[in-house]
Amino acid sequence: MRVAMPLRRPFRTSFGTQTSRDILLVRVEGVADGAATIGWGECVAMDEPRYSAEYVAGAAAVIEHFFVPELLRAGDLRADGVAPLLAVFEGHPMAKASLEMAVLDAELRVAGRSFAEHLGAVRDRVPAGVSVGITDTVGQLLDQVAGYLDDGYLRIKLKIEPGVDIERVAAVRERFGDGLTLQVDANAAYSLDDAAHLAQLDAFDLLLIEQPLATDDLRHHSLLATRMRTPICLDESILSAKGAADAIALGACSIVNIKAGRVGGYLEAVRVHDVCQVHGVPVWCGGMLETGLGRAANVALAALPGFTLPGDTSASDRYWIRDLTEPFVLGSDGHVAVPSGPGLGVEPIPDMLAEVTTSSTWLPAGGAQR
Ligand code: SMG
Numbered sequence: 001m002r003v004a005m006p007l008r009r010p011f012r013t014s015f016g017t018q019t020s021r022d023i024l025l026v027r028v029e030g031v032a033d034g035a036a037t038i039g040w041g042e043c044v045a046m047d048e049p050r051y052s053a054e055y056v057a058g059a060a061a062v063i064e065h066f067f068v069p070e071l072l073r074a075g076d077l078r079a080d081g082v083a084p085l086l087a088v089f090e091g092h093p094m095a096k097a098s099l100e101m102a103v104l105d106a107e108l109r110v111a112g113r114s115f116a117e118h119l120g121a122v123r124d125r126v127p128a129g130v131s132v133g134i135t136d137t138v139g140q141l142l143d144q145v146a147g148y149l150d151d152g153y154l155r156i157k158l159k160i161e162p163g164v165d166i167e168r169v170a171a172v173r174e175r176f177g178d179g180l181t182l183q184v185d186a187n188a189a190y191s192l193d194d195a196a197h198l199a200q201l202d203a204f205d206l207l208l209i210e211q212p213l214a215t216d217d218l219r220h221h222s223l224l225a226t227r228m229r230t231p232i233c234l235d236e237s238i239l240s241a242k243g244a245a246d247a248i249a250l251g252a253c254s255i256v257n258i259k260a261g262r263v264g265g266y267l268e269a270v271r272v273h274d275v276c277q278v279h280g281v282p283v284w285c286g287g288m289l290e291t292g293l294g295r296a297a298n299v300a301l302a303a304l305p306g307f308t309l310p311g312d313t314s315a316s317d318r319y320w321i322r323d324l325t326e327p328f329v330l331g332s333d334g335h336v337a338v339p340s341g342p343g344l345g346v347e348p349i350p351d352m353l354a355e356v357t358t359s360s361t362w363l364p365a366g367g368a369q370r
């Protein structure tokens with residue numbers, strides 16, 4: 001099903017402005033260990049193919065025409081069988097991830113185990129950062145950052161792009177001081193020719209710079225790493241655990257942002273975490289403006305031991321006036337609690353789901369029913 005959720009405030013990045021989210025949710029029904037169960041998945045594809053090649057209508061189509069028929073043909077299905085079955089199809093990691101998430105949720109609800117337990121969490125709450133979009137003016141940026149710090153967020157990430165970068169970082173550092181944990185995200189907006197320009201960021205003691213260069217440009221990231229002191233973190237470039245190992249071996253990054261959707265599911269996300277941990281590379285949990293469903297799974301993932309940096313796991317009210325689930329709230333310590341109930345530990349609130357649903361398609365073995 002598709003839901004339309006207006007964002008509390010527009011979110012501008014180097015690839016465009018989001019004012020609302022058109023989100024594909026997956027609901028599976030089945031029987032696990034003899035008990036009827038349902039599970040929820042959230043697809044993080046955006047409405048346009050700008051962050052990556054995936055987009056929400058494309059994800060819905062590939063799920064309907066290829067992925068669900070393939071899974072139904074397989075008969076008995078467990079969450080750890082989803083990715084291997086869908087591996088015959090190229091790409092579409094976000095669409096694949098949403099199906100695996102839903103099957104995993106269904107399975108864990110019956111087993112009475114939480115996502116956190118299943119993935120290997122070692123914490124019951126995780127430190128929350130917040131991602132601040134590009135604003136029209138420096139004044140607006142400072143006001144937004146001040147608001148988020150008042151809320152209690154433990155680290156600030158500023159979106160940057162060419163022309164809206166050094167002076168913004170300087171202004172935030174100047175106003176909030178050296179104690180502020182600060183990082184930037186370029187969403188692939190620069191090239192290696194900008195190395196000297198980006199090296200000016202070294203003066204501001206940033207925790208990291210996220211994805212400065214193109215998604216497919218590991219070699220240039222490794223060269224950039226020799227030309228600036230600020231640690232390079234990759235987001236868009238890391239598509240699998242193997243890809244993470246390659247990027248680390250090449251010296252293209254020293255920190256990794258993990259998003260389950262981008263790597264094809266929460267089970268692969270755990271493997272990315274494991275590879276990074278073996279190499280001593282810190283990881284943190286990225287965000288894709290999820291509802292409470294995706295947030296529940298992200299917060300569980302962020303509770304694994306290698307997630308040593310605050311994630312883009314902000315509270316529900318940073319995104320939505322009203323979330324689809326019971327809201328995630330920021331504790332006075334700047335942490336968000338990890339759900340402990342079976343499966344995701346949260347579910348859509350029926351009247352809220354009904355209010356935001358724009359379409360729904362049921363995909364039984366015989367063909368789609370709308
Ligand atoms: O969920 O808090 C969130 C958003 C975090 O900045 C964020 N995500 O590149 O890391 C990123 C972006 C991708 C989505 S931008 C529409």
Ligand code: MG
Nearest residue numbers: 185210211235
């Ligand atoms: Mg990013």
